[in-house]
Amino acid sequence: MPPPRRATSCWHEPLDGGAAPAYVARTVRYRCARCHTEFTSDDDLPRCPTCGARSGIEPVHAPSLPMRLFGAVLGVAITLALAGGLASRSLG
Numbered sequence: 001m002p003p004p005r006r007a008t009s010c011w012h013e014p015l016d017g018g019a020a021p022a023y024v025a026r027t028v029r030y031r032c033a034r035c036h037t038e039f040t041s042d043d044d045l046p047r048c049p050t051c052g053a054r055s056g057i058e059p060v061h062a063p064s065l066p067m068r069l070f071g072a073v074l075g076v077a078i079t080l081a082l083a084g085g086l087a088s089r090s091l092g
C-alpha cells in the first residue's frame with residue numbers, strides 16, 4: 001500500500017543558478033519608442049503590433065526600484081493616516 005500523497009500543488013523548484021522555470025519562459029515586455037505601445041514578445045527581433053516598427057523597440061524591465069520605493073512609501077503613508085485617524089477617534 002503506497003503512502004498517502006500530500007497535496008503539493010504549489011511546490012516550487014529551488015532556485016539554483018538562476019535557471020528560469022519553464023512557466024516563466026522568456027517572454028519579454030517591450031515598448032515601442034515611436035508610439036509608446038507596450039507589448040510582450042518572445043521574438044529575438046520584436047515588432048511593434050501597433051505601428052509595425054522594428055527599430056526603437058526597447059525591453060521594459062519589471063517595476064523599477066524607484067517605483068517600488070514609491071509604492072512602499074505610499075503604503076506606509078496610508079497605513080499611518082488610517083492608524084492616526086483611528087487613534088484620534090478612539091482618544092476623543
Ligand SMILES: [Zn+2]
Nearest residue numbers: 032035048051
Ligand atoms: Zn509602435
